[in-house]
Amino acid sequence: MDRPERLRAEARSWLAEQLSTTFAHARGLGGPGREHEGHDVRLAWERHLGRAGWTCLSWPEAYGGRAATLAEQIAFHEEYARADAPARVGHIGEGLIGPTILDFGTPEQKARFLPGIRRGEELWCQGYSEPEAGSDLANVRTRAELVAxxxxxxxxxxWTSLAHVADWCFVLCRTExxxxxxxxxxxxxxxxxxxGVEVRPIVQLTGTSxxxxxxxxxxxxxxxxxLGAPGDGWRIAMATLGHERGAATLGQQIGFQRELxxxxxxxxxxxxxxxxxLRDRIAQSWLELRVMRLNGLRDPGLPFTKLYWSEWHxxxxxxAQAVQGRAGLVAEDGELNELQRLYLFSxxxxxYAGSSEIQRTIIAERALGLPR
Structure with a gap:
């Protein structure tokens, strides 16, 4: 058995045991449009994952990771999704700021921040978008001044995801x-x-925030x-975004299959x-999901990955609304069913994470070499 399959078997066994005993009540909690579900339980699960060595698999062993290869990461994320494990609350720390600190942080910063992320003890959010700087991120106006x-x-x-539960925020701001x-x-x-930090929830179509x-x-x-020198924020911010497309997207597709x-x-x-x-639309969705997986296995960081999965979803x-018929237009007792929530949140x-229009521009300019 090769390394990815050994890790897959280990993960499958561990997840099955934990999600049928101590954390059986956590199974299936959370996810897009459902981040309000069981936060305390999911935070406890995050810390349990950390103690068992199932967070930050790609990180170097010196910082508590397993130096897992891409194939090993894919194996874990697929088994995690198949086990219907709860949605992670530490994914922004593990997948975005953690790797960025590994790339650009000082030894002191690595020692201060990485252990808390790996153990699930400190949660993070991303301070990028502003009212006048969404897709045009370079228009950032938030400012910072060095004083004493x-x-x-x-x-x-x-549009700061999970800011209401985060301990830290990585903030792109103007210092010059x-x-x-x-x-x-x-x-x-x-x-x-x-x-001096105030968080105000934005109520979404799903009624959650x-x-x-x-x-x-x-x-x-x-x-x-x-991180880095003053004035070097743009380069580091782009490096963070480069970590956004990774092996977790293969696990995400297991969830997509469950929805389909x-x-x-x-x-x-x-x-x-x-x-x-409708039968034809269902068949088309099934085929496109298979194409999505094949492209993900080839390279989960391909520039069209986000465009493809978001449009498909x-x-x-x-x-999901169409197959429900008229019943899909009514929320029984004021509560959305799973397919209604899927429709609204999708x-x-x-x-988010770069609109389809921006993704097409990136593909045209950077992948196909077309003129600006």
Whole structure:
């Protein structure tokens, strides 16, 4: 048995045992549109994963990881999804800021921040988007000034996922007065519990509030809580985004298959499966999901990966509504069912983490070499 399959077998056995005993009540909790579910239970699970050595698999062993290869990471994420394990609460720390600190952090920063991420003891959020700087991230206006050994941060961030439960935020802000666009930006690590930080939830179509506005009104963080040099923030911010597409997307596709199975079962129950148009749409979804997996196995970081899965998932949400018929238009007792929630939340898939329009521009310019 090769290394990926050994790790797969180990993960499958461990997850089966834990999710049928101590954490049986955590199975299936959370996920897009459902991040409000069982946060305390999922946080306990995150720390349990850390103690058992199942977080940060790709990190070097010197920092508590397993130096897992891409194939080993894929094996774990697939088994994690198949086990219907709860949605992770530490994924932003493990998948985004952790690797960025490994790449750019000082020895002192690595010692301060990486253990808390690996153990699931400190949660992170991403302070990038602003009301005037969404897809055009270089238009960031949040500013920071170095005063008496501390960065003083003032400004607003928006669409900040899980800010309401985060301990820390990595903030892209302008530290050079008068600078514009990509110049004069810095990458700061700011405590979310500090005075001057206010989090306001944004209520979504699903009625939940995974996204937030974050206001910094003179919030302070130590001078050494900056990754890289002042003014080097854009380069580091782009490096962080480079870590966003990874092996976890293969596990995500297991969840997609589960959703598609639920759509098919509903179509059979409601009789919608007798409609040849809907049958064709179901078959098309099944085929496209297989293509998604093959492309993911080839390279989960391909530039069109996010564009492909987000457009596919939004179409699946529309199909989920269609197979329910009229019943899908009514929330019984005011509660959304799983397919209604899928439809509503998937509308955001083609917007967050880079809109489809931006993704197409990136593919055109960087992958195909077309003129700007």
């Amino acid at each position: 050994g501390e960065w003083v941060v003032t400004g607003q961030k928006v 007065p008068g600078s514009t666009r990509h110049r004069g930006l810095s990458y700061l690590l700011v405590p979310m519990r500090a005075p 995974e996204f937030n506005e974050v206001f910094f009104d003179g919030a302070r963080t130590p001078a050494d809580h900056i 199975d639920r759509v098919v079962a509903t179509a059979v129950r409601t009789g919608a499966a007798q409609d040849p148009v 939004r179409r699946l949400g529309e199909l 509308r955001a898939d083609t917007i």
